[in-house]
Amino acid sequence: MTPTLNDYLILSAVLFAIGTAGVFVRRNLITILLSVEIMLNAVNLSFVAFGRSLGTADGQIIVFFVMTVAAAEAAVGLAIVIGLFRHRESLNPDTFTSLKW
Amino acid sequence: MTLFYLFAAVAVIASLLVIAQRNPIYSVLLLIASFGALSGLYVMLDAPFVAVTQIIVYAGAIMVLFLFVVMLLHAPAEETEHDEKIHPLRRAGPMRFGAALAAALVVELLWALTRAGGETGPFPGAAVSSVRAIGRALFTEYAFQFEVTSILILVAMVGAVVLAKREAAKS
Numbered sequence: 001m002t003p004t005l006n007d008y009l010i011l012s013a014v015l016f017a018i019g020t021a022g023v024f025v026r027r028n029l030i031t032i033l034l035s036v037e038i039m040l041n042a043v044n045l046s047f048v049a050f051g052r053s054l055g056t057a058d059g060q061i062i063v064f065f066v067m068t069v070a071a072a073e074a075a076v077g078l079a080i081v082i083g084l085f086r087h088r089e090s091l092n093p094d095t096f097t098s099l100k101w
Numbered sequence: 102m103t104l105f106y107l108f109a110a111v112a113v114i115a116s117l118l119v120i121a122q123r124n125p126i127y128s129v130l131l132l133i134a135s136f137g138a139l140s141g142l143y144v145m146l147d148a149p150f151v152a153v154t155q156i157i158v159y160a161g162a163i164m165v166l167f168l169f170v171v172m173l174l175h176a177p178a179e180e181t182e183h184d185e186k187i188h189p190l191r192r193a194g195p196m197r198f199g200a201a202l203a204a205a206l207v208v209e210l211l212w213a214l215t216r217a218g219g220e221t222g223p224f225p226g227a228a229v230s231s232v233r234a235i236g237r238a239l240f241t242e243y244a245f246q247f248e249v250t251s252i253l254i255l256v257a258m259v260g261a262v263v264l265a266k267r268e269a270a271k272s
Contacts, residue, residue: 002223003105003145009214011109011142015116017207022120024199030125030171034132037163038116041139044151052146057229057238060151064239067158068250072257074163078170079264085174 008049015042029081029091033074040070105145111138125171129164136160147228150235 015038022035044063051059081091088095115135122128136159143152229235239247 003102004222005224006214007105007109008142008146010211011112013210013214014113014207017203017210018113018116018120020206021200021203024203025196026120027196028125030167030174031120031122031128034119034125034128034167037132037159038119038135041136041159044155045139045142048143048146048148048151052148052224052228055226055229057235060148060229060235061238061243063148063151064154064235065246065250067154068254071158071163072253074166075257075261076264078166079261082170082174082265091174 005049005053009046012042012046012049015039015045018042027092027094029084029093030078032093033077033081037070037074040066105142108138108141108145111135112142126168129167129171133160133164136164147230149230150232 019035019037019039019042022038023032026032026035044066047059047062047066049059051057051062084096085091112135115131115138118131119128119135122131136155140152140155140160143149143155
């Protein structure tokens with residue numbers, strides 16, 4: 001018995017929900033960015049599973065692009081985190097309440 | 102099937118621990134374990150290119166970037182004393198509400214997936230797993246998107262340098 005498309009989609013849904021919960025619950029900017037990475041990976045898994053189910057390479061190519069966007073997002077996001085930390089000495093998003101200081 | 106359950110269990114448990122840790126360094130390391138399990142799932146899906154890219158790009162590059170920033174910032178574990186200072190209305194309730202919303206999301210997704218029926222058997226047909234086929238599609242059919250990707254990376258690189266450097270130049 002081999003795993004079916006539904007099994008992969010269920011796993012993807014669970015991982016995506018874990019990532020969502022992380023974004024809502026955690027109060028640390030770095031952990032929130034990590035939760036976003038979990039969500040991106042959950043979507044990647046369903047892309048690859050759908051591509052395998054349809055018998056095309058498109059799913060894997062989209063995953064390639066998603067990984068590129070994730071790399072760019074991580075680089076810029078972490079640079080912003082470094083900038084914020086220099087200003088407030090904190091990683092708690094509740095301390096960042098003003099757009100200008 | 103047992104292999105699928107093994108990888109799925111490792112991925113889910115590691116991801117849960119990522120958002121349960123107070124120390125960001127443990128979070129990053131556990132996320133790498135989760136990515137390893139996902140990479141095994143990609144191998145089971147006949148996608149070796151994605152599996153290798155997952156290890157090299159995600160676990161090798163992006164997570165090292167995270168780890169580097171965590172250590173650079175000397176990031177404190179999540180501050181609990183700060184939570185005492187903020188307004189009670191904004192403290193725990195919204196976070197519990199968010200967790201409840203995430204639980205509702207997973208219930209909805211599972212409900213939709215079980216109702217959809219769809220394909221329940223093993224995957225039909227042959228898989229496209231050769232790196233040759235992926236590379237050919239990437240440089241013919243998706244050539245424009247591929248070039249746009251390079252510009253995106255360039256912009257992100259310049260942006261990261263500018264954002265991280267500005268304060269040092271000022272002081």
